[in-house]
Amino acid sequence: MTDHRVPHDEAADRAIDRAVREIMSAEPSAGFRHRVMRRLAEPMPPRRWTWGHVGFAATALTILLAFAIWLRPAGPGVEPAQLARAPESPAALTPTAPAPPQQRPASRTLAPSTAPRQPATPRPAPAPADRIVRAASLPESESGESVPVAIPEPLTIPALPVISGIELDRIDIKEIPIPPLPSAGR
């Protein structure tokens, strides 16, 4: 751009000043103050939701849900380790359903284990023998042994109370005469 002839500075400056003043010569509209004061007297408009707000709320909700799922304690199910250690009495080892002959015997708890046990943790009370069942249809572990399952206590439903002293009106059902259907003449 050095080949361009730079106009005389003073004249160019005057032209620029005039142009800038012309651009900036506009005035606020008449009644500006009145309009501002009228807007101030109006109640504040409710805060509008923008997409930014919606996105922020959705992100926050997702994070909260993720934390809630992550921090949720384990469910009331029985730990498999407890189930495996539960049948210690011989009666508990009796299968209620005959296992196939090729099935490996009993559970891992009966097999002599070389792994040291951990007596530090208190062992839960063994389940009663009659509460342990073995089902041949239950999925087997990799070693082919069946998994004992604890049965929950039987559900007892109290009998509904009989309400006496209520007399229902006799319902008379009148017979409605039904005319014979017209025969379809074929």
Place this chain on the structure above:
Amino acid sequence: MAESTDCVTGAEPVDDRPVVAKDEVSDLDLVRRAQAGDADAFGELVERNRRAVFRAALAALGSPAEADDVAQDAFVLAYRKLHSFRGEAAFKTWLLAIAWRKALDRRKSMARWLKLTVTPPDTETDTNWIEQMPGDPRSQEDDLAASQLQQAVKLLIKTLPRKLRDALLLAGSGEYTYEQISHILGVPVGTVKWRVSEARRVLKQKMAAVGHTHD
């Protein structure tokens, strides 16, 4: 607040505002009264500063109608936030900063709207509607060769980069001191002066390019 000399020409700024008596209350007193719930006091602040706020918005937007709307928004927002004004800076400076932010927001939304409806977006992200007016400055300059110098310069001002144009228009309006412009733009005073000077240099180059010389 003491008036300063014109940032561009060094002349006294043209001020046709009503003459304010010296015994009249200051802006700060009016602010305190407005903070206490005196709406008339805020109305007086509006009257005193409406032009400065309007022209700041005009420098950013280039449209008097848009500038008027944004100036009203700025006053309404200032009134809502008046409790947060502590008086560290002059009320006018604080108000101008609010107005400038409002104007920039409007300029961005206008640019987005234009990009969606008028032309595909340019590769340069830092553009706005004023900069996009002359898509090709060269061809525009050819058209301007036959027009009058004043109109040519006005159009050339619109082709300036945004930062240079903002500084030039704010300084050239005669409404603000360099310190106020510095506060509005959020840059040091030296940067404001450099931008004004650079804007002039670029404009002169463009004027020479389209054949407007003054020998």
